[in-house]
Amino acid sequence: MSELRIGIIGVGAMGADHAERIVRRTSGARLVAVSDPDAARAEELASRLSARVVADPLALIGARDVDAVILASPGFAHAEQLFACLEHGKPVLCEKPLTMDAASSLQVVEAEHKLGRQLIQVGFMRRFDPEYTALKQLLDSGELGRPLLLHNVHRNKANGPGFRSEMIVRDSMVHEVDVARWLLGSEISRITVHAPKPTSAVPDGVLDPQFAVFEMANGAMADVEVFVNFQVGYEVRCEAVAERGSATIGLGAGVLTRAAGHWGGAMPEDFRIRFDRAYDIEVQRWVEAVGRDEIDGPSAWDGYAAAAVCEAGLASLSTGQPVTVDLADRQAVLG
Amino acid sequence: MSELRIGIIGVGAMGADHAERIVRRTSGARLVAVSDPDAARAEELASRLSARVVADPLALIGARDVDAVILASPGFAHAEQLFACLEHGKPVLCEKPLTMDAASSLQVVEAEHKLGRQLIQVGFMRRFDPEYTALKQLLDSGELGRPLLLHNVHRNKANGPGFRSEMIVRDSMVHEVDVARWLLGSEISRITVHAPKPTSAVPDGVLDPQFAVFEMANGAMADVEVFVNFQVGYEVRCEAVAERGSATIGLGAGVLTRAAGHWGGAMPEDFRIRFDRAYDIEVQRWVEAVGRDEIDGPSAWDGYAAAAVCEAGLASLSTGQPVTVDLADRQAVLG
Amino acid sequence: MSELRIGIIGVGAMGADHAERIVRRTSGARLVAVSDPDAARAEELASRLSARVVADPLALIGARDVDAVILASPGFAHAEQLFACLEHGKPVLCEKPLTMDAASSLQVVEAEHKLGRQLIQVGFMRRFDPEYTALKQLLDSGELGRPLLLHNVHRNKANGPGFRSEMIVRDSMVHEVDVARWLLGSEISRITVHAPKPTSAVPDGVLDPQFAVFEMANGAMADVEVFVNFQVGYEVRCEAVAERGSATIGLGAGVLTRAAGHWGGAMPEDFRIRFDRAYDIEVQRWVEAVGRDEIDGPSAWDGYAAAAVCEAGLASLSTGQPVTVDLADRQAVLG
Amino acid sequence: MSELRIGIIGVGAMGADHAERIVRRTSGARLVAVSDPDAARAEELASRLSARVVADPLALIGARDVDAVILASPGFAHAEQLFACLEHGKPVLCEKPLTMDAASSLQVVEAEHKLGRQLIQVGFMRRFDPEYTALKQLLDSGELGRPLLLHNVHRNKANGPGFRSEMIVRDSMVHEVDVARWLLGSEISRITVHAPKPTSAVPDGVLDPQFAVFEMANGAMADVEVFVNFQVGYEVRCEAVAERGSATIGLGAGVLTRAAGHWGGAMPEDFRIRFDRAYDIEVQRWVEAVGRDEIDGPSAWDGYAAAAVCEAGLASLSTGQPVTVDLADRQAVLG
Incomplete structure (x- = not known):
């Protein structure tokens, strides 16, 4: 290609x-x-x-x-x-x-x-977020039954000057519009946008936060809080409530499910899932460092020190006693 | 380049x-x-x-x-x-x-x-894992004071036939050897490897789990449980205990700190940190789909549907009443 | 008295x-x-x-x-x-x-x-729940600014036969009615109850889950999902969103706050907070056991064994070497 | 009685x-x-x-x-x-x-x-702590297989003047001595107490933190970090590692288990488990308030306001439209 x-x-x-x-x-x-x-x-x-x-x-x-x-x-x-x-x-x-x-x-x-x-x-890049795609897969698998409700939270730390109430709908809520349509597999047939008394962090006339209710063509519902002057930081969460359980993303720990008497998440099968990104970063940075005639990571000395400790560890394992690690003098070897 | x-x-x-x-x-x-x-x-x-x-x-x-x-x-x-x-x-x-x-x-x-x-x-790719590097930065910042202890847990789901006790030290514990040296900035001067009574999941003579204590040249310590037939899944955790707080990684939620009367983590500043990876995946998949004369994501119809909902949302925002979304007939438009 | x-x-x-x-x-x-x-x-x-x-x-x-x-x-x-x-x-x-x-x-x-x-x-016993009272105190302290929104979730595992839609409002939602009035310090001036397409776990004609929006006299809002045939278990959560942060209870870990770039909870000051309930239970069960001429907890032998281990521990602390614990023969002493 | x-x-x-x-x-x-x-x-x-x-x-x-x-x-x-x-x-x-x-x-x-x-x-009141007893039950049930290792953490915020290193063993570690004996059902046969380089928060000569390894008569092991000048707050955690999973307490959320590809906790069956303590407190405080000719909780007005909102809620449920709550004038009724 x-x-x-x-x-x-x-x-x-x-x-x-x-x-x-x-x-x-x-x-x-x-x-x-x-x-x-x-x-x-x-x-x-x-x-x-x-x-x-x-x-x-x-x-x-x-x-x-x-x-x-x-x-x-x-x-x-x-x-x-x-x-x-x-x-x-x-x-x-x-x-x-x-x-x-x-x-x-x-x-x-x-x-x-x-x-x-x-x-x-x-x-609409949320469809590519690993947490959202895991949630979509879980819902589509039917494991939790038919989805009934979606609770969404969308918060930004603050917004610049010139901000107007409509931007919340157009620029922020629009993401949840796509999320609801995509996750629930149905068009939105009716929408209500509520405006509670605004935070004092915005100028008079600006409505922030806003709270919307989406009624879907297939009978499911979604609600969304959008609060773009939350002061705290950025936060996007979504909880899908289905017939036999719920699943939440945006807590920073993958998909949190509640089903059949338990809450929790999945344990990865092996190290490649957990450290996938670390390997990507390692190799990308190594490739770039090589271009500069450098290394950008653990050196041969680090490999040697590990070997020396493991040797001592094996000796301790066989005796059950503490074993001193006999490392060469780094200064003497590397100058 | x-x-x-x-x-x-x-x-x-x-x-x-x-x-x-x-x-x-x-x-x-x-x-x-x-x-x-x-x-x-x-x-x-x-x-x-x-x-x-x-x-x-x-x-x-x-x-x-x-x-x-x-x-x-x-x-x-x-x-x-x-x-x-x-x-x-x-x-x-x-x-x-x-x-x-x-x-x-x-x-x-x-x-x-x-x-x-x-x-x-x-x-030693853990040095590139975003959680480990965040932990390293936190420790090096001095915010929590000098590191005193490191508690490490390293678990695999199961190991194949032909597995021998030494492999735990050589293939698994070796990662924690590097982690301890790197995070604590000191060589390991003494090591003790304990072998509790083994799990019944391993053949006679194999020592699994193992529990090691590392004494560092600078006076800090590290311990590590390695358990490669844990049955459950893959898990790597590290808690660094320092003079004014501790920090744990491997819980799937970034760095969890305990300091000054609080436990918790950081809220990201903006969406780019949270959705960084989603953008990467979106663009990579789009590039590949274009090579096949396809798209691989939300379509123009999805963009249109979002626009229609937002229009109705703005009408609801100004009236406080539910507003019906008037969407074109998809069949009629797209055939 | x-x-x-x-x-x-x-x-x-x-x-x-x-x-x-x-x-x-x-x-x-x-x-x-x-x-x-x-x-x-x-x-x-x-x-x-x-x-x-x-x-x-x-x-x-x-x-x-x-x-x-x-x-x-x-x-x-x-x-x-x-x-x-x-x-x-x-x-x-x-x-x-x-x-x-x-x-x-x-x-x-x-x-x-x-x-x-x-x-x-x-x-309305939620006003006495330690998590709700901690949330109330936090909101009243003004630390997070004025409360703007309340998101409530109220789920039961299942409901018996003879269940009717009105019971959700009367028997379940009524708790959130009191919670919203109490936490937000204002009467409810308008209410909307939405009924999405019901779970298939209920007979025809029963509306479960339901989703309500409360508009408060002081301009704040609250929403509540009530789902009494959730299949999974019992769950009550409440997130209060205020001008400078949010706080969530019902996760089983006290009040989870999001404020000023951090999420997290409080570390207790001392053991009495953490083990308050253990002491209560210990003493109550001891009082009852005494009435039966028994003890119902650690025995003198347990106290002796601890003393013997601590003595050995002090010896190890002073030498840095493993020390064998020399315990009397229990059989010989106690018969 | x-x-x-x-x-x-x-x-x-x-x-x-x-x-x-x-x-x-x-x-x-x-x-x-x-x-x-x-x-x-x-x-x-x-x-x-x-x-x-x-x-x-x-x-x-x-x-x-x-x-x-x-x-x-x-x-x-x-x-x-x-x-x-x-x-x-x-x-x-x-x-x-x-x-x-x-x-x-x-x-x-x-x-x-x-x-x-x-x-x-x-x-030894930990044997009465609801989390420790739940952990004990889980281990005794055999669900996770035979316990192999116990990791304990015991931290205090600070210690007063006159503190000596031996107190860590005698006053703090002694709790973990009992916990290990009780949870693992075996006496401690050997103990090693390590003293890493102390935190700078203690005077010269005081060894804090300390790290101990217990070898049990039945072949299991336990380790314990005791750190009584942690600066942060009080924290006691215990993770039991068994043949087919692990379970952790002290995170403030009951027993966190890792087993069979999942991590998580239990969802309570009904409200009495979740709100057990709230009911106790409610009744105790009511009994005491009655002794002072007072009430100490929601009043009849609170009951009335809830009834009025529920009535309006039922009307909204049947129409799908917002319904205004028509509350009597409190001032006029109560003066």
Whole structure:
């Protein structure tokens, strides 16, 4: 497989993060071009990551050497850029929202449908979070019976100036909209958004927190607290309540289930599950260190010291007595 | 930076896992060659991952197009292969143990030292585990004062036939040897290995579990339970006890600290920390799906449905009443 | 202080439990009389706990040697029995509900108010649960700022035949009604009860689970899931979300707070907090064993064995070597 | 059963706590006499709790109206007082240690044995802690197989001046000595006490923390960290490792088990288990409030308000719409 050549439109926090991801943590892809109204920002990123800048986002979409596009531009620019991607037949990963309203979103759906090929993927990345996918699998397995209710909590530490109440629905609650549809396998048929008396951390007129109730077409329900000025930190939790048990994620410890007289989680089968990420990081950092003629981890001395301790340990195991470890003088050996 | 061309010696479970890692999850590196006494196993892997087989491991080490080597061969083969790597000036990531005894390990250390360049990194991958590194940072920060004691638990579900008591020390406890040296920043000066009455799950003569006490040169101590036929699952935990608090990892929830009248953990600052891995997976899978002319995630319809719900949500927010979501007929639109 | 002489009306599960509590775990009180339509049940309990049976509940209320009354009769009998207590000036602890509807409850309030003395206490016992009281104290302290939202979960394992949807509101949700009023310090001004598609564990027509939203007079909100056929077990949780943090109880580990970048709980100051209950149980069981000329706990031998180990431990501490414990031959000493 | 009349020797922190316990939280017992070298302290307690002071502890033991004795005097006074109890045939609950050394403890055992009746119970109160008893039951059930190892942690926040290293063994570790003997059902045959480099929170010469290894007669093992100047708070944990799983207590959440691919705890069957203690406290406080012509809990108004909300809730349940709660004006009703 040859590498996928990617262009990114919008290199603010989200787009710059995606650029780093493509270059440093994604195999099979290469960053070739970026576009941003802030030319300096685009230049800085492009030169650091060996890509080029294309001032006009539509030109980037049309460029020969761009195989696929990541849209991290503001939501109001999405519609035009998505239509351009469809026109050029370019696959596009579009950060949410798809567009700013339902009518234009439906036009995008219809235009893509006419092409006869799915080019658009929307950035509801929770579907890829290991905890959410484990929860989805658990629900789909039928082990806990049919899902009845979903309790969601979505909290941010604080929000900047210029924040308005609608942003809670559009930018935050929208994630739970997708989560509810995806986990419960049904469309939302009715929604109620409650606004309790706001926290004093927001200016007059801003409604934060908000509390929404979703009624699903299949009879299930979901509720969601969104509180974007929680002061404490970032927190996303989801508890699915089903006929024979419940399962919670977002506690930092995988899926916590309550079923059949017990609460708890799974013990991993072996070390590869537990230390999967450690191995990835180890190898990635070693590869990078080798490029600098260095090592970036335990040295031969560390291997030797371990061998010496194990030898003494085996002696202790056979006698049941303490055994002194006889280590060479590091200074004498390594100078 | 051009890609690092890697050869892997030994493609059993560990080596095959590293091969997949290089090809699918490591950027900046490429797998070019593998070697294994089991020729069929080597052929299968090589053809699947587009590498070639080199029958003789020393020939692989010497090959022109191999820039660096991963040693996943049995421990008894390490010494010869490490010397070959040093001779050819090839960086090598060597799975533990470095070699089978302290004397030969020391020879490796000395040989590398003579070269004047560190080529050998040992595969104590816990130093790269996010929880262990967070614990190391916490201890090094001095926030909890000087570390006094380390309690380690290392459990495997079960071990295959042919298992012998010494393997616990050599293959399992060796990880805690490195962890204690690294976390406490000191060599182990005395070791006692206790063998309580063994579990009935092992044959006569095998000592499992084992319990070791390490006395460090700097006066700190560490203890470790190793129990490789625990029946339950895989579990690795470490609690560091320091002058003003303790910190535990391996509970699946990051670092759990006890300090100043509280127990608990940290709340992440923002979503990028919490969902970092979800973004990586999302983008990697999208890149791969594009190569197959597909998408592998939320579709344009999902984006549209979210937009429609948010619109209704904003209407509910302004009225405080339930609002029906008016979604287009999916069948009619998408056929 | 002379002992309070108590009569109990209704000795089903709840009333019988209260009877045991008065006799075995409450100091300063004595059970003198019980009343129940099921005469055999009343006789059995009375004879076991050395009380007498009074067939007519109103006669029990009027009895000279009854200083105070516990009402554990069915809700529909409460109004008449409460009025009798007021008439005789007898303090009464009334299990919830006070009465079956708001109108008759208000009459009870007014009748007591005319007496000029509070005789009635309602059995909302969560206000005495150590976790709920700790949560209440935390909220009242102002440490987390003003409370904004309360998320409640109330689950039972299963419900018997004859169960009707209204019972969820009357018998279960009523606890959360009191919890919300008490914790938030405000009356409920509006309520919405949602009924998602019911679990298949209930007969047609029964609505379980239910999900309610309470809007408080002071602008705060509370929501509550009640699910009385959860299959799994009993579970009651409450999370209070305030301006600068949240606090959750019902996880079995005291109050879990999220505030200022951390999650966690409190470490107790000393052993009396941790082992308070153990001391109570120890002494109560010892008192009862003495009455049978027995001991019911560690014996003198246990004290001796501990002394012998500690002596050996002190010897080991001073030498750093293992020390054998030289225990007398138990058989020889005790026969 | 007539009430057991109790005398307490020693009314420092521990003895005063026991005095309160007898008077306020123990049924079937009465405090009649106390003795303490500090006459003022004894007088204050006695007058507050309606007992009398007996200056001479041996006279208290011999007093006609003292049925049983609680020894909370310093350890060095125990031997003489225990012999006096045996002589007078008085049951005695003796705080640990039984006596200060193994030889005198053995004499006490022998003296009691000659009497042919067990009068002495030692205050190892952990055997009554609900978590420890649950752990003991779990181990005795055989569900996890034979216990192999016990890991204990025992931490105090700080210790006062005059503290000496031996106290860690005698006053703190002694609890784990009893725990290990009791949970593992075997005597300790060998002990090693390690002293890592002490925390800087203690004066020169004091060894804190200490780490002990117990080898049991039946081949099992136990280890224990005792750290009495931990700075953080009080913490006691115990993990039992058995052939097919492990179980941990002291996390504040009952028994945490790891078995058969899962970790977790038990869900209670019903509300009485969860709220057992709340009911006890409710009734005890109500009994005491009645003695003061008061109530000490939810009032009739609280019962009325709950009834009104439930009525509105039932209306909402049947319509699916929000329903306003129509509450009487509290001021108008109650003045």
